[in-house]
Amino acid sequence: MRTKITMLLLGFLLLNCKDQTPAIKQIGNTGVTQEKSITPVPSVINDFGEFIGIVFSDSLTVDDVFNFKKIDVSNVITSIDMSQSVVLYNKMTKxxxxxxxxxxxxxxxxxxxLPVQGLGFGGPIWAIVLLDTxxxxIKNIAFDHFAESDGYGSAMTQPSFENEFIGSITNLDDDTFVMQKNLDRRIDDGVIIDGISGATMTSAGAMQMVNQGLKQYKEYLRP
Incomplete structure (x- = not known):
């Protein structure tokens, strides 16, 4: 009798094992794969790529193109990552x-x-400057603004104004750019900026922004 009971138990256990085997195989064959996490390129960095004439792709990544650093008001230069650089740039547009x-x-x-920041007639203005170290x-420059007047100060973003700065050699010890209307009161040398018609405050603000803004990088440009 005991032998029969033992045989029945063994048979029951074997049957359960057979029933579970396909489930185990199914789990093993689910083919779960882990996809590599891809960090999207921030729009700011895409804009910077366009600014220097490139488009990011699978074969040309941000790491292939840029090194990220910062300089503080104490002239301490440190390496940072892309996210930190974007945060710092966005702060400069405020x-x-x-x-x-x-x-x-x-x-x-x-x-x-090198980004620079300043004030125009309607609020914050800023620019990015492509500089040969x-x-x-100045190889290229792009201005932007928060609320300059349409048809007047907003023209700071037009090539006709930006081209007045391109090709100039930056003076890190003195002002590089001089407003045309101020020439009779200035005795120092400088690159003459005609300014934007009807937007004297915006023109002066943009010129001063580039003059002073690039000096903030003096210790980086002259280590």
Whole structure:
């Protein structure tokens, strides 16, 4: 009798094992894969890429193009990551005066993108400057603003105004740019800026922003 009971129990256990085997195999064959996490490129960095004439792709990543650094008001230069650089740049588009300034080095070149901030007629204005670190020549510049007047101060974003700055050699010890209307009161040399018709305050603010803003990077440009 005991032998029969033992045999029945063994048979029951074997049957359960067979029933569970397909389930185990199914779990093993679910083919769960882990996808590599891809960090999206912030719109600011895409804009910077366009500014220097490139488009990011699978074969040309942000890490292939930029080194990220910052310089603070004490002239301490440190390396940072992309997210930190974007945060610092976005702060420079606000009215509050920045205390740290992001540096976007273009790899395998002498070029660097340096943001600057200032005030126009309608509020905050800012710009990004592509500078050759060897010659200090402004290779490109792009202005932007918060609320300059349409048809007047907003024209600071037009090539006709921006082109007045491109090709100039930056003076880190004195003002690089001089307003045309102020020439009779100035005795120092400088690149003459005609300004925007009907937007004297915006023109002066943009000129002063570039003059003073680039000096904030003096210790980086002249280590």
């Amino acid at each position: 009215r509050e005066k920045a205390t740290s300034f992001p540096i976007f080095e273009v790899k395998n070149t002498n070029n660097v993108i 060897n010659t200090l020549e």
